[in-house]
Amino acid sequence: MGDIILTMKGINKSFPGVRALNNVDFELYKGEVHALMGENGAGKSTLMKVLTGIYKKDSGTIIYDGKVVEFSNPREAQQAGIVIVHQELNMLGHLTVAQNIFIGREFMKGIRIDDERMNDEAAKLFKRLNISIDPTEKMSNLTVGKQQMCEIAKAISNEAKIIVFDEPTAALTESEVNELFEIIRDLKKKDIGIVYITHRMDEIKLITDRVSVMRDGAYVGTLISKDSTKNDIISMMVGRVIYEEPKTESKVPEDAPVVLKVENLNAGKLVKDVSFELHKGEILGFAGLMGSGRTETAKAIIGADPKESGDIYINGEKVEINSPRDAVKCGIGYLSEDRKRYGLMLQRNVAENSTIAYLENFLKGIFIDKKKENSETEKYVESLAIKTPGIDQLIVNLSGGNQQKVILTKWLVRNCDILIFDEPTRGIDVGAKSDIYKLMNELVKAGKSIIMISSELPEILRMSDRIIVMCEGRKSGELRIEEASQEKIMHLATMWI
Amino acid sequence: MSGRIRNTPVSSNKSVIRRLGGQNVVVFLIVVALFAFFCIVSPNFRRYSTILSILDYSYYITLIAIGVTFPLITGGVDLSIGTGLICYSLIGGYLVVYQGWPVWAGMIVCVLCGALIGLLNGFLVGTMNLPPFLATLCTMMMTRGLGSICSTGLGIPWPTAGTEGGWFRTIFKLNIGDLKLPLGFLWILLLTALMSFILNHTKIGRYIIAIGSNKEATRLSGINTKYVYISAYVISGIFAGLAAIAYSAIFASVYPGTGAGFELEGIGGAIIGGVSMTGGVGSVVGTLIGVFVICILKTGLPFIGLQANWQQIITGIVLIAAVLIDLSRNVKGRAINR
Ligand SMILES: Nc1ncnc2c1ncn2[C@@H]1O[C@H](COP(=O)(O)OP(=O)(O)OP(=O)(O)O)[C@@H](O)[C@H]1O
Ligand SMILES: [Mg+2]
Numbered sequence: 001m002g003d004i005i006l007t008m009k010g011i012n013k014s015f016p017g018v019r020a021l022n023n024v025d026f027e028l029y030k031g032e033v034h035a036l037m038g039e040n041g042a043g044k045s046t047l048m049k050v051l052t053g054i055y056k057k058d059s060g061t062i063i064y065d066g067k068v069v070e071f072s073n074p075r076e077a078q079q080a081g082i083v084i085v086h087q088e089l090n091m092l093g094h095l096t097v098a099q100n101i102f103i104g105r106e107f108m109k110g111i112r113i114d115d116e117r118m119n120d121e122a123a124k125l126f127k128r129l130n131i132s133i134d135p136t137e138k139m140s141n142l143t144v145g146k147q148q149m150c151e152i153a154k155a156i157s158n159e160a161k162i163i164v165f166d167e168p169t170a171a172l173t174e175s176e177v178n179e180l181f182e183i184i185r186d187l188k189k190k191d192i193g194i195v196y197i198t199h200r201m202d203e204i205k206l207i208t209d210r211v212s213v214m215r216d217g218a219y220v221g222t223l224i225s226k227d228s229t230k231n232d233i234i235s236m237m238v239g240r241v242i243y244e245e246p247k248t249e250s251k252v253p254e255d256a257p258v259v260l261k262v263e264n265l266n267a268g269k270l271v272k273d274v275s276f277e278l279h280k281g282e283i284l285g286f287a288g289l290m291g292s293g294r295t296e297t298a299k300a301i302i303g304a305d306p307k308e309s310g311d312i313y314i315n316g317e318k319v320e321i322n323s324p325r326d327a328v329k330c331g332i333g334y335l336s337e338d339r340k341r342y343g344l345m346l347q348r349n350v351a352e353n354s355t356i357a358y359l360e361n362f363l364k365g366i367f368i369d370k371k372k373e374n375s376e377t378e379k380y381v382e383s384l385a386i387k388t389p390g391i392d393q394l395i396v397n398l399s400g401g402n403q404q405k406v407i408l409t410k411w412l413v414r415n416c417d418i419l420i421f422d423e424p425t426r427g428i429d430v431g432a433k434s435d436i437y438k439l440m441n442e443l444v445k446a447g448k449s450i451i452m453i454s455s456e457l458p459e460i461l462r463m464s465d466r467i468i469v470m471c472e473g474r475k476s477g478e479l480r481i482e483e484a485s486q487e488k489i490m491h492l493a494t495m496w497i
Numbered sequence: 498m499s500g501r502i503r504n505t506p507v508s509s510n511k512s513v514i515r516r517l518g519g520q521n522v523v524v525f526l527i528v529v530a531l532f533a534f535f536c537i538v539s540p541n542f543r544r545y546s547t548i549l550s551i552l553d554y555s556y557y558i559t560l561i562a563i564g565v566t567f568p569l570i571t572g573g574v575d576l577s578i579g580t581g582l583i584c585y586s587l588i589g590g591y592l593v594v595y596q597g598w599p600v601w602a603g604m605i606v607c608v609l610c611g612a613l614i615g616l617l618n619g620f621l622v623g624t625m626n627l628p629p630f631l632a633t634l635c636t637m638m639m640t641r642g643l644g645s646i647c648s649t650g651l652g653i654p655w656p657t658a659g660t661e662g663g664w665f666r667t668i669f670k671l672n673i674g675d676l677k678l679p680l681g682f683l684w685i686l687l688l689t690a691l692m693s694f695i696l697n698h699t700k701i702g703r704y705i706i707a708i709g710s711n712k713e714a715t716r717l718s719g720i721n722t723k724y725v726y727i728s729a730y731v732i733s734g735i736f737a738g739l740a741a742i743a744y745s746a747i748f749a750s751v752y753p754g755t756g757a758g759f760e761l762e763g764i765g766g767a768i769i770g771g772v773s774m775t776g777g778v779g780s781v782v783g784t785l786i787g788v789f790v791i792c793i794l795k796t797g798l799p800f801i802g803l804q805a806n807w808q809q810i811i812t813g814i815v816l817i818a819a820v821l822i823d824l825s826r827n828v829k830g831r832a833i834n835r
Contacts, residue, residue, distance in 0.1 A: 054717065075719025090714035092707045094777035103707060104718045112698045 002030030011060035017389030038214035040401025081161035093140035098122035250465035265310030267300035285464030293473035302327035333411035337422040535797035556743035561763035564736025572776025573629030577636035583756030584644030585741035590653035600662035608738035615734020623726030645753035709776025
């Protein structure tokens with residue numbers, strides 16, 4: 001391992017009502033991959049945003065390359081050689097891939113931007129990184145995974161000395177993750193220091209050298225990755241035992257009533273002839289690769305996307321669902337995978353977001369009953385352990401995992417009988433994850449039924465009673481939990497590709 | 498597996514419009530169709546003089562439309578351009594007519610005033626973080642009052658053709674013997690080319706599109722978004738200044754208190770031409786073509802007996818149609834996104 005390239009000492013940072021960073025220390029060597037772990041809201045992203053000049057620290061010192069530094073904006077950090085790949089995608093949808101990669105440091109030919117050269121350079125970069133993306137493609141036309149790869153390529157093209165990856169793999173497919181790891185190993189060889197924020201335990205051993213753990217805005221400690229076990233890290237993160245029993249058998253009786261039946265559903269290119277049944281009290285897992293049509297199926301069911309054909313029965317009765325409003329009336333709630341875009345009103349507070357789907361229940365005449373709204377929200381904030389200074393905090397200020405819990409609150413308030421969870425734990429730490437799992441189990445026990453779309457196989461195997469696997473927009477198989485295994489699911493998920 | 502992960506095929510998503518070469522072509526066809534329609538229905542319309550007057554009355558609208566395209570693409574709007582252009586013309590004209598300034602100086606004053614108000618707009622939006630609608634609504638009211646004050650409430654007759662200083666009217670309409678040449682259209686084409694280049698091939702243009710796509714991401718890329726906003730609004734202001742010159746050159750007198758509503762024709766033209774109200778999308782050429790839909794309607798409808806009120810209703814309908822096209826395009830864009 002090389003010399004120290006970065007030392008952060010005694011960093012403090014407060015937001016109104018939140019002590020996000022409390023005397024945090026952090027250290028990074030050259031050529032090291034240093035994992036940063038911690039529960040949702042522990043302050044990982046904030047620490048890195050302080051480092052890269054996005055937030056101003058309240059106090060503390062940052063020593064970079066032997067000098068005390070203080071960046072006042074991301075550009076200064078970038079010029080000094082510190083770049084960050086953000087947790088949330090930061091793409092400019094209307095520009096091309098190459099234009100995105102070189103934004104802010106365009107190649108010029110006089111006053112004219114040299115787009116040809118940028119395309120060439122981007123192509124070279126992709127070739128070096130071994131990714132196949134057309135530099136002239138519009139960014140918004142790429143899949144989320146590819147967009148993420150572009151973000152990474154952009155960071156790498158910066159001649160950086162430190163690269164921060166904030167949960168880079170949350171939106172990547174398995175093979176893309178492997179590509180990323182190759183890239184990271186390559187960067188290591190070039191003596192670049194890498195900070196790697198993740199919630200995935202299995203990645204720690206695979207790619208990182210050391211792990212630093214944060215809890216509630218404070219630094220807990222650092223471990224050598226190869227000498228530490230998963231449990232060491234987890235107990236540092238949460239200091240409690242995690243609910244992690246995989247399911248071996250389904251407790252749902254074979255003859256449980258069918259609450260939702262979908263027959264020959266067709267919608268667009270990614271939903272072809274999908275049929276399935278959902279029983280009362282069941283968690284039905286939807287497995288498959290990214291882009292296999294699972295989200296699209298859910299969206300067609302709830303009427304967010306137009307259906308071409310197919311019937312939907314609720315409790316045996318045929319229903320017409322042409323809009324999400326119809327779906328809600330039929331008692332179906334959908335938790336989007338893309339919380340920023342579809343799930344939340346970012347500029348509104350926790351209470352408003354929690355009650356929006358069921359405002360009729362919070363009315364007093366024509367006015368909104370604030371008291372009831374608040375007390376009901378408080379209840380869920382407590383039971384879901386949502387980390388927020390108060391229910392009047394704006395959603396945009398919550399950490400990713402806590403935002404997810406608020407979406408959950410929204411549908412729990414609504415009291416839907418059928419819940420569709422789309423990637424419910426994406427970007428959520430182990431603690432919150434097990435909270436959400438527990439909650440799902442309680443929900444089905446209470447007689448609700450859940451469809452869970454997930455790209456994480458361990459999660460599918462842990463939670464589902466039955467598993468439906470999709471591939472290329474079609475249902476490629478159905479497994480009972482007793483017969484399911486990772487291999488079988490993967491086999492079905494790649495059946496036609 | 499990696500090559501297999503679905504990367505939605507874009508080519509197959511191309512709509513009929515896209516295959517026809519984009520909205521520009523469609524709107525251009527609409528312009529041609531409208532023109533042909535009026536020619537067929539009204540014999541009086543089929544005259545060189547009508548074409549001339551369509552062009553005459555189009556210049557100032559086209560200019561503010563080209564200008565406002567830039568704030569629109571950032572996801573904002575500039576409402577101050579309509580009353581602004583009258584205000585600048587009044588100020589410049591006052592100096593020329595009552596203070597004896599040379600006409601060229603009065604013209605420069607028009608552009609400078611426009612740039613200044615643009616700077617103010619850009620400052621309010623970019624630095625003070627005011628919503629563009631609000632910021633420019635304020636400057637709209639301010640320019641309206643300012644114009645009246647500067648001209649002491651009187652109409653200002655810029656020098657007429659033939660008198661001293663009247664040369665400036667030939668910038669837009671050149672008379673060679675009996676032949677009248679719409680010279681202004683040439684300037685419009687040149688300015689369109691220039692601004693198109695700026696939008697598509699310079700840094701500032703690129704950043705304007707970037708801000709319209711995702712403001713936060715642009716900021717995080719290390720771009721000083723303040724200056725980008727200021728540039729967009731200054732461009733809009735400068736073009737309002739140019740429009741002031743065009744307006745002064747076409748009309749005999751300029752009256753205080755007028756000008757409100759011009760901005761809507763300009764913004765409407767830009768939107769018909771494919772500029773998206775949500776930002777990030779648009780082209781200067783599109784705006785130019787879009788404006789002509791409005792201008793032909795404006796000139797043509799009286800020829801078939803529909804007066805001013807009807808023009809506005811029809812223009813409104815055309816706008817709704819354009820916005821619907823914009824929306825459907827957005828939905829498609831999102832569909833690709835998933
Ligand atoms: N701009 C902000 N304004 C107010 N509070 C904020 C802001 N940004 C972050 N916070 C708060 O600071 C704390 C730390 O947030 P941060 O985003 O750093 O968490 P994290 O460790 O990255 O979590 P996650 O794993 O969910 O991404 C949270 O309680 C969050 O609500
Ligand atoms: Mg984070």
